[in-house]
Amino acid sequence: MIPLSTRSKEAIKTGLAMTIAYGIALSMDWDKPYWAGFAVAFTSLATVGQSFNKAALRMLGTLVTTVVALIFIALFAQDRWLFMLFLSVYVGFCTYMMAGKKHRYFWHVCGFVCVIICMDAGPNSIKAFEIAILRAQETGLGILVYSLVSILLWPISSRADFEAAACKLASTQKQLYRSYLDLMSGEGNAGEAQALRAQEVQEQTRFGQLLDAAETDTYEIWELRRQWGRYRSQAAELTETMERWRESFAEVKALDLSRLLPNLIPFGAELDERLAQIGRLLANQPPERQPVAMDLALDKAEARALFHFHKAALAVTWSRLQRLEVLTRSLFDSLSDIKGFGQLVTEVDTAPPPRGGLVPDPDRLAGAVRIILILWLAFLALIYIDDMPGGAGFVSMATAFGMAMAAMPQVSVSLLFLPAAISVLFGGLVHIFVMPQLSSFIGLGLLIFGVTFAICYFFAAPRQALGRALGLAMFVTLASISNVQTYSFLKIANTALMFALLFLILAITARAPFYLRPERVFLRLLGRFFRSCEYLISTMRWDPQRAVKRLDRWREAFHVREVSTLPRKLGAWAPSIDKKALSGTSPQQVQAVVTSLQGLTYRMQELLEERGNPQAQFLVQELQEDVRAWRLRVQEIFQRLSEHPAAGERETFRTKLDGTLYHLEERIKGALDKAPDGLISERDGENFYRLLGAYRGVSEALVNYAGSTDVIDWTQWEEARF
């Protein structure tokens, strides 16, 4: 027997499922059998679990939106403008939800299937019901057939991939920890750590995706889904804590950590050993040893001799390492529980979720506005242009493509043009030259299988997913297989023209109302980031005892969310920036800007967290004016940066901020000398130094940002271009 590659097996499975789905739909004499074909094409993924998840979301989305579509038709059958208004707002809402974290595909299906049903049915209520039911049953057929084929024929469970991904993530986290530990002690390679960090982010995403898939297709994982979920959030927190820890290295560089933290070496080795044991547990081996509870000792006599800002930096690093200790222990315990080597863990030891869950996201809102505009342009074209190519299908197709583009605004419309043109040409050739030669389902079945196999085989790589989806969708659309088969060149020409018009609408909406050129978006996001930082710094003036208004709380939650999410968004836009057009700007330089902003985010979050801790009243009164001066200076810098991202040079920032901090250092010294004995408790001192460390951290992060922007020619970024 010829051994087959995984790629061939997957292509055979999809081809077979597509052929069977068509065969059943045609034998039942159902109208539009290609809907079953679409369901197969879009739910076939690498493993059974991933396919099941997507299929479930598609089915559920279809059922929900069927009800919504029928309600719209029932309510607004007599008024097309009102009908369109509600439909477009609904699709906008689905697009907004689709850009969230959960059930993205469900919302995508909810949006475009509603438009398909509404447009196909028109105002005819009887036809509407039939169309809605037909769509639901054919989607169900496609999903059922693919599910059965993928279970019975070479089933690929997600478990092996998931376990491998978990091991790889744990191993990278261990290497990253080791690398950061070396960097802290002045050794190590920053470039290597950066590469490990990028690798870890990718592995974390993959781990999350495979966990979802494995929960669906592997009973053992599903049974322990809560424990795995806890492990996932603890692993994510470990990553974030390590990043925050790394941010403090620059400030402790000058300190002799081996004297200040006497048990740093055994402490570091213990954490390293715990991560090694986590690796063993993930490989299903019993742990060689249990974690030893360990406190990181701080030599107070040595620390007393330090400058106040050095004490503050030390306090921040110490607290980060202590947090790492807690987290590695929790990770070990969670995994011991999962693998059956330890006790049952019920307590969740992770940070509370961020505040303000109902805060709108401007980028998601922009995506919703874009899809509403696309829908209206397509609808107006359908009404006012006679014999619009594609007819009502044009509006449905515009919605499906528009929603996909709204979810990935970084992708240029021009990138879709070539795959779409090739797909239309290919589908057209099959429709005109091959299909008329067929006279039975055997021939047709072989054709469906052959074409599906070829597309899935040649576009098997994950980065080719767009080409695969477009190829299958175009083949299914253009072949228009039905029991009463007709062949027409006009259909192919109309479809080609429909796509040309569709891309025109997508191109228009990529320029208005929001201009989506990557470097302009990058500048816009930078402006928003600094505006949010400015607002958050301005809230530092609030008295902690003061009752905060609901609106202020909401605004603060909005800006906190902006500051925490914008560096990630900037990171997503950075690779799309045209390096050829912006000569002199390398991808590494742009990445350095993003990294420095991420550092600033951590520092801002730290400052906001520390602000909530109680402080000694005496110190607050003594230093109020000096802290205020620092706050106003930083606020002014943020305000200038929000108007122009390069409004400041590293040296200027350094001089300004160091001057203010030096003055503050002197004032702290004076205030502490004045303080009567026993007035400032140990706890007060600790809180004070951590707050001071957070202030210093924001200043350092700002200087770091200014350093990363000095090398970029921002004038070119701001120039208008086609």
Added chain:
Amino acid sequence: MPHEFAIGGVYMPPLLIAAILGTIAAVVTARLLNRYRLSKYFFYPPLVFLALMIIYTVLIGTLIIPV
């Protein structure tokens, strides 16, 4: 005298051909303007691109392919 274009027995209206050529000419012009950093002198390039497309289409439709 306007006349349709026959490509492999398929008849195409002259306006379609003029529009396709006009779009191609506008794309080439926009690329050249970008390359020599002349785009910065326009207030809103997307609108200029649209204007170029229309101008080229009208010129081609008047002078080269009568529509």
